[in-house]
Amino acid sequence: MTSPTIQPAEAPRYPDLDRALGELQAKKDAWARTTNTERVAMLDRIKDGVMGVAETWAKTAAREKQIPDGSPLVGEEWISGPYAVISTCNLLMDTLSQMDGLRYLDKVPLRELANGQLAAKVAPHSIWESLLLSGVEAEIWMEPGVTRENLAQHTASGYDDPSALRDGKVALVLGAGNIAAIAPLDCFQKLFAENQVVLLKMNPVNDYLTPFLEAALRPLIDFGALRIVGGGGDVGAYLCEHADVEEIHITGAESTHDAIVWGVGEEARKNRAAETPRNPRRVTSELGGVCPTIVVPGPWNAADLTFQAEQIATQKLHNSGFNCIACQVLILPADWARTDALLDQLEAVMRDAPPRDLYYPGAADRMADFAEHGGDVVSFERGGAPACVVAHLDGEDPWMESNEVFAPALSTIRLPSASAAGYLREAVRYANERLRGTLGANILIHPDTIKEMGEATFEAIVAELRYGCIAINAWTGLGFLMAQCTWGAFPGHTAADAQSGVGVVHNTLLFDKPERTVVKAPFRPFPRTVLSGGLTMLPRPPWFITNKKQDKVGERLTRFQHRPGWSKLPGVFFYALQG
Numbered sequence: 097m098t099s100p101t102i103q104p105a106e107a108p109r110y111p112d113l114d115r116a117l118g119e120l121q122a123k124k125d126a127w128a129r130t131t132n133t134e135r136v137a138m139l140d141r142i143k144d145g146v147m148g149v150a151e152t153w154a155k156t157a158a159r160e161k162q163i164p165d166g167s168p169l170v171g172e173e174w175i176s177g178p179y180a181v182i183s184t185c186n187l188l189m190d191t192l193s194q195m196d197g198l199r200y201l202d203k204v205p206l207r208e209l210a211n212g213q214l215a216a217k218v219a220p221h222s223i224w225e226s227l228l229l230s231g232v233e234a235e236i237w238m239e240p241g242v243t244r245e246n247l248a249q250h251t252a253s254g255y256d257d258p259s260a261l262r263d264g265k266v267a268l269v270l271g272a273g274n275i276a277a278i279a280p281l282d283c284f285q286k287l288f289a290e291n292q293v294v295l296l297k298m299n300p301v302n303d304y305l306t307p308f309l310e311a312a313l314r315p316l317i318d319f320g321a322l323r324i325v326g327g328g329g330d331v332g333a334y335l336c337e338h339a340d341v342e343e344i345h346i347t348g349a350e351s352t353h354d355a356i357v358w359g360v361g362e363e364a365r366k367n368r369a370a371e372t373p374r375n376p377r378r379v380t381s382e383l384g385g386v387c388p389t390i391v392v393p394g395p396w397n398a399a400d401l402t403f404q405a406e407q408i409a410t411q412k413l414h415n416s417g418f419n420c421i422a423c424q425v426l427i428l429p430a431d432w433a434r435t436d437a438l439l440d441q442l443e444a445v446m447r448d449a450p451p452r453d454l455y456y457p458g459a460a461d462r463m464a465d466f467a468e469h470g471g472d473v474v475s476f477e478r479g480g481a482p483a484c485v486v487a488h489l490d491g492e493d494p495w496m497e498s499n500e501v502f503a504p505a506l507s508t509i510r511l512p513s514a515s516a517a518g519y520l521r522e523a524v525r526y527a528n529e530r531l532r533g534t535l536g537a538n539i540l541i542h543p544d545t546i547k548e549m550g551e552a553t554f555e556a557i558v559a560e561l562r563y564g565c566i567a568i569n570a571w572t573g574l575g576f577l578m579a580q581c582t583w584g585a586f587p588g589h590t591a592a593d594a595q596s597g598v599g600v601v602h603n604t605l606l607f608d609k610p611e612r613t614v615v616k617a618p619f620r621p622f623p624r625t626v627l628s629g630g631l632t633m634l635p636r637p638p639w640f641i642t643n644k645k646q647d648k649v650g651e652r653l654t655r656f657q658h659r660p661g662w663s664k665l666p667g668v669f670f671y672a673l674q675g
Contacts, residue, residue, distance in 0.1 A: 123320030124264030150178035171646030177276035231632025273301030380599035384420030385533015393432035394542030405441035421536035429513030451480030536572030570617035
């Protein structure tokens with residue numbers, strides 16, 4: 097009796113995915129050839145679609161993230177979801193409506209840095225931003241070689257050819273599971289900056305957003321430029337290898353990126369050694385990192401300590417710590433008399449923060465791994481929520497400098513601080529040389545300290561900090577929220593060493609060679625800014641976890657962005673001043 101022949105298992109097939117990709121292939125050139133006028137009209141309809149589902153979207157996301165009903169933290173879901181998408185639509189509409197001759201560049205103030213690089217001031221972008229984000233400024237610093245004279249040549253290259261002559265591509269976007277706006281804004285990058293149609297594969301953690309995105313982005317779906325699908329890792333692997341997928345963008349973990357590009361295990365080792373990627377497609381990415389906050393010594397008073405402790409707590413605990421640019425390393429001045437007081441205030445802020453649970457899979461295990469590698473581990477209790485694990489870096493174990501924890505865990509390190517400028521230089525050197533990734537870094541510094549070291553000296557030190565977004569007296573999350581800013585790693589990473597990723601998204605002014613975004617905000621909130629001689633009127637920001645009215649402010653900001661108007665400002669200011 098002969099043994100039956102054993103047939104190899106047939107690779108799984110996904111006919112629905114094949115059909116979706118086939119539909120996108122059929123429409124890719126038609127999308128690439130749409131006119132600016134058509135795109136502006138489509139974005140305007142998308143705004144209406146987002147607004148139509150915004151309230152249910154925000155409340156559903158809050159519930160799925162285990163935010164208690166009625167909590168001010170619901171505001172996070174308004175601001176990092178519908179608000180971010182609608183405001184990006186507005187910015188893209190402004191750019192596209194002035195694309196002929198790049199007329200929109202005429203409104204962008206330019207200056208040269210001391211090192212010769214060109215800086216473009218992109219915020220405030222409108223009178224509305226000047227009022228709603230009073231005192232907030234943002235610049236995009238271009239790569240060396242970009243000048244006033246050639247900036248136009250390095251802007252909006254996707255629009256160089258007449259629309260009728262463009263050819264399209266099919267892009268796969270692998271959506272992030274944490275922040276609601278990431279997936280649609282990544283799609284916008286492919287659609288409106290690169291003229292590509294998109295298959296968006298949702299992350300299983302937040303695929304509850306699919307009905308809202310399908311309703312909000314219906315104009316793109318009806319055109320045939322967008323398809324949204326769900327599924328696990330098997331679906332993602334199938335799509336990454338699909339013949340109809342021409343480019344890939346991922347927001348996620350470096351390990352996921354490497355598995356896509358190189359494979360896993362022995363296969364990955366061989367591919368890397370031979371410099372032959374398993375996946376030869378162009379892959380762009382945003383992959384997080386070990387993000388620092390640098391506290392610079394200075395004449396902080398008690399109120400400054402409290403406010404900046406709220407800032408640091410927000411940098412760590414916004415979205416319960418599940419952010420790619422959450423502060424993971426708090427760099428402190430060892431010789432500053434206020435260092436311990438600041439940590440005491442930080443612990444108090446975390447203790448009194450609104451309660452929330454750990455909704456992202458694997459958080460408890462990652463926090464346990466973090467604690468095992470830390471020295472002098474303590475817990476900052478959070479009243480009804482899992483404590484934030486805080487560990488001092490002793491320099492003996494590089495694990496904590498190399499691994500993004502993606503959870504409520506924070507490490508601290510103290511560096512010598514004989515002078516503010518010397519300390520800041522040492523902190524920048526430490527961040528550049530020791531911490532994995534280059535996505536975002538924050539600097540908290542008193543304005544008198546900047547004056548003491550000199551504006552030119554301070555800017556020169558900032559220029560040494562190699563991160564894609566730098567926030568001064570702010571959080572880099574604000575750079576994410578303002579879509580005229582670029583969002584991505586500092587240039588230079590490669591597929592072989594991706595770290596925080598390759599390429600940028602957002603960037604609604606469509607600069608081709610941005611190096612970084614630098615965001616600045618007032619050191620003190622209103623009204624203390626006025627009392628100390630400042631002219632800004634930004635109260636406690638609505639993204640602060642301590643803002644008691646952020647749900648009210650977030651909803652009203654979203655409705656304002658949908659259809660801006662003077663009559664809507666009093667409602668925004670009323671709740672903003674109570675936050």
